[in-house]
Amino acid sequence: MTSGFGPTQYLLQSVKTGKEFIDKGWTLDAPNEEEPSLIRAVYEEVQLNLKDERLGLFKFSDWLPVGRLLKGSSSPVTYKSQGLAKYLGLEKLYITFSGYWPDKGAKMSTCSFKETEAYSVCGRMQADEQGVLVVASAGNTARAFARVCSDNNVKLLLCVPEDNLDALWFDEVINDNVKLVCTRAGSDYSDAIHLSEKICELPGFFAEGGARNVARRDGMGTTVLSAATFIGRIPDYYFQAVGSGTGAVAAWEANQRLMVDGRFGTHYMKLMVSQNIPFTPIFDAWKADSRNMLPYDEEEAHQQVAEINAKVLSNRKPPYPIYGGLYDALKDTDGDVLLATNEEAQNAADLFEEFEGCDIHPASGVATATLIKEVEKGTVHKDDVIMLNITGGGEKLFKKEKLVTALAPDHVFDVDPDINDVKKVLEGMF
Ligand SMILES: *Cc1c(COP(=O)(O)O)cnc(C)c1O
Numbered sequence: 419m420t421s422g423f424g425p426t427q428y429l430l431q432s433v434k435t436g437k438e439f440i441d442k443g444w445t446l447d448a449p450n451e452e453e454p455s456l457i458r459a460v461y462e463e464v465q466l467n468l469k470d471e472r473l474g475l476f477k478f479s480d481w482l483p484v485g486r487l488l489k490g491s492s493s494p495v496t497y498k499s500q501g502l503a504k505y506l507g508l509e510k511l512y513i514t515f516s517g518y519w520p521d522k523g524a525k526m527s528t529c530s531f532k533e534t535e536a537y538s539v540c541g542r543m544q545a546d547e548q549g550v551l552v553v554a555s556a557g558n559t560a561r562a563f564a565r566v567c568s569d570n571n572v573k574l575l576l577c578v579p580e581d582n583l584d585a586l587w588f589d590e591v592i593n594d595n596v597k598l599v600c601t602r603a604g605s606d607y608s609d610a611i612h613l614s615e616k617i618c619e620l621p622g623f624f625a626e627g628g629a630r631n632v633a634r635r636d637g638m639g640t641t642v643l644s645a646a647t648f649i650g651r652i653p654d655y656y657f658q659a660v661g662s663g664t665g666a667v668a669a670w671e672a673n674q675r676l677m678v679d680g681r682f683g684t685h686y687m688k689l690m691v692s693q694n695i696p697f698t699p700i701f702d703a704w705k706a707d708s709r710n711m712l713p714y715d716e717e718e719a720h721q722q723v724a725e726i727n728a729k730v731l732s733n734r735k736p737p738y739p740i741y742g743g744l745y746d747a748l749k750d751t752d753g754d755v756l757l758a759t760n761e762e763a764q765n766a767a768d769l770f771e772e773f774e775g776c777d778i779h780p781a782s783g784v785a786t787a788t789l790i791k792e793v794e795k796g797t798v799h800k801d802d803v804i805m806l807n808i809t810g811g812g813e814k815l816f817k818k819e820k821l822v823t824a825l826a827p828d829h830v831f832d833v834d835p836d837i838n839d840v841k842k843v844l845e846g847m848f
Contacts, residue, residue, distance in 0.1 A: 423469060423476060425485040427462035430632065433742030441483065443544065446630040456742035458671060459483045459632045465679045468647060475537045478640045481675060483633050484541030488570045491537040492525040494641045496648035499806075501773030502786075506793045510803045512653065514645045518812030519776045527589060530730075530779060530810035531641060531665065532562035538637025539563075539626060540572050550575050550848055553626045554614035556607040556661075557585025558730050558779075558810060560598075563626075564825065568593045573848055575623065577614040579605050580830055582729065589820040597847055600830045606723050607732050609833050616840055623844075629664040629737035638665045639672035645805045646676050652683045653805040655798055656753075659784040660691040661731035663700060663744035665809065670747035687805065689753030691744075692788040694731050694763060694781070697722040700738055704755040709745045711738060727760045728781040730810075758787035766790055770808075779810030 429438045432448035434455030439448065441459075448457050463480040471477060474491030476484070494516045503511040515524050516531035526533045536559070543551070553563045554577040565588065567574035573595050578586065580600040601609040618625040629635065646652050656669050666689050676682045693701050697719070703711050714734070723732040737743040747753065758766070760780075767783030769790075770776070778786070789806055792798050816822075829843050 423473060423479060423487050426479055426482060428459045428483055430457045431460050432457055444542070444624065444627075446627040454740055456630060456667070456737065456740055457632060458742065459636055461675070465681070466643065466647070466675070475534055475637070475640060476541070478643050481639070481643065481672070482538050482541065482636050484538060486541055486545055488537055488541050488566065490566070490569050491533070494531060494534065494644040495519070495522050495524045496644045497522060499774065501775075502770060505769065505773050506790065507800050508793065508798075508804060509801050511806060512645055512649055512804065513774065513806050513808055514641045515776070515808045515811060516641060517779070517808070517810050518816040521775075524812065527816065528558070528561040528565050529813045529816055530558040530562065531638060531807075532558040533566070534640050535559070535634040535637035536562040536566040538633040539631060540566050540570060542633040543572060547572070549573070549622055549624045551626055552577065552614050552618050552623050554578075554607070554611040556610070556729050556732055557582045561586055561588070564588070564592050564596050564598075568596045571595055575599065575617065575844075575847075577601070577610045577617070579607060579610050580827070581605070582607075583824065583827065586825040587817075587822040588825060589816070589822050592825055595848075598825055598827045599843070600827045601833055602830050605833045606720060608734050612834065613831060613840075616837055617844065619837070620841060620844065629662060629667065629743070635664060635668040635671060639668035641665070641807050642669045642672035642676070642805070646682045649803060650682070651803065652676050652685060653687045654802045655690055655804045656687045656807065657690045657692070657785045657789045657804065658807040658809060659728060659731055659781040660693065660700060660736070660744070661733040662736045663691060663738060663747075665807070666691045667737065667742070667744055667747050669807070670751060673751070686751040689748055689751045690756060690788065690792065691748070691753065692756040692758060692784050694726040694728040694784050695757050695759045697726045697732060698757060699734060700736055700744065701755040701757055703738060703745075704748060709739050711735070725760075727763060728779070728784050730779070730781050731784065756788035756792065758784045758791070762787040762791075776811055777814035778808055779813065782808045782810055785809070
């Protein structure tokens with residue numbers, strides 16, 4: 419174990435063409451390529467050397483595209499399940515937990531794995547960046563970025579649907595370098611994304627980039643690095659609930675890096691990703707064996723999103739078709755897309771709390787429910803090495819221990835506001 423931290427050395431690469439190029443600071447796409455493709459970081463260190471635990475998430479910095487170290491981070495924690503494993507008759511069930519569970523060493527105060535991406539993305543930014551980072555979110559991403567940007571003095575503008583404001587709770591003050599705007603009640607995540615895209619056309623604002631940002635993906639990929647380094651090998655199965663599927667793409671990429679590393683096996687883990695019934699666009703495309711998302715009815719999708727408990731899984735335009743995206747990840751790993759109802763997810767979350775001892779996010783309930791169903795179906799076997807990615811948890815525990823207050827919006831916009839009105843509102847905000 420080495421403890422030093424220095425800027426990580428890496429190149430970027432187009433997944434489609436394999437062409438390598440340098441990171442100009444915030445490169446999100448391959449230059450001069452016709453077909454859209456995700457780009458990847460290619461790290462100088464082909465073997466992962468864990469750094470000092472005290473660096474939190476940055477102990478994985480060999481495989482994070484970061485130039486600087488931020489304070490306050492913590493890393494996902496992996497442990498071997500006893501209770502749930504026994505209940506399900508599994509011998510090698512490993513739980514990777516991102517959230518708040520101090521007994522296990524998990525100390526993410528925003529209670530989800532979105533914190534991994536927020537630290538990684540902000541660690542990719544220059545310390546003297548003058549522009550305002552713009553992030554659209556259904557809740558968890560906004561909470562994570564607000565915390566990280568507030569604590570590390572990064573200018574941030576959040577776009578969140580007004581109906582999701584209850585997700586923006588904090589135990590410590592959010593500084594005024596972080597601003598929050600909403601799309602009014604009745605709107606959803608897609609409207610917030612639309613607003614953020616509009617804002618990013620104004621000078622002084624720039625998009626975080628979502629799945630196209632290598633820092634976002636490699637931040638989330640630390641869940642797999644945590645699992646593989648704890649277990650000593652790449653798992654056989656990976657269970658995660660998905661909205662965008664970015665976490666699963668990140669898991670696949672981390673898997674590939676671990677294969678090159680050589681010490682953790684040279685196999686793929688099967689990606690077993692899950693969605694919350696009735697909102698199932700990724701499932702629908704996958705079952706139709708289609709690289710493209712299927713056409714959908716706007717009104718119907720809106721209704722479905724309103725019905726699911728795991729609102730963080732409500733992405734309508736996931737990076738599924740794009741080269742190097744979720745479709746390719748599922749094909750490459752012989753994975754599958756699974757489903758759970760609200761009720762199944764709730765029951766699974768209750769079981770988790772009973773057998774493991776911590777409350778989990780509804781999305782993690784979805785993932786756990788699908789694991790239970792696959793065990794019942796006999797798809798996974800008792801001696802398979804299974805990674806259950808608990809992407810969020812400990813919120814109940816956190817709120818029991820700490821006093822939390824809500825972040826109030828600085829402005830609420832109508833759906834699809836005029837750009838000049840947006841400009842007027844944002845003028846002088848930062
Ligand atoms: C965002 C989120 C997900 C879905 O993650 P993606 O990989 O982006 O689809 C799952 N669980 C929780 C708790 C989340 O916040």
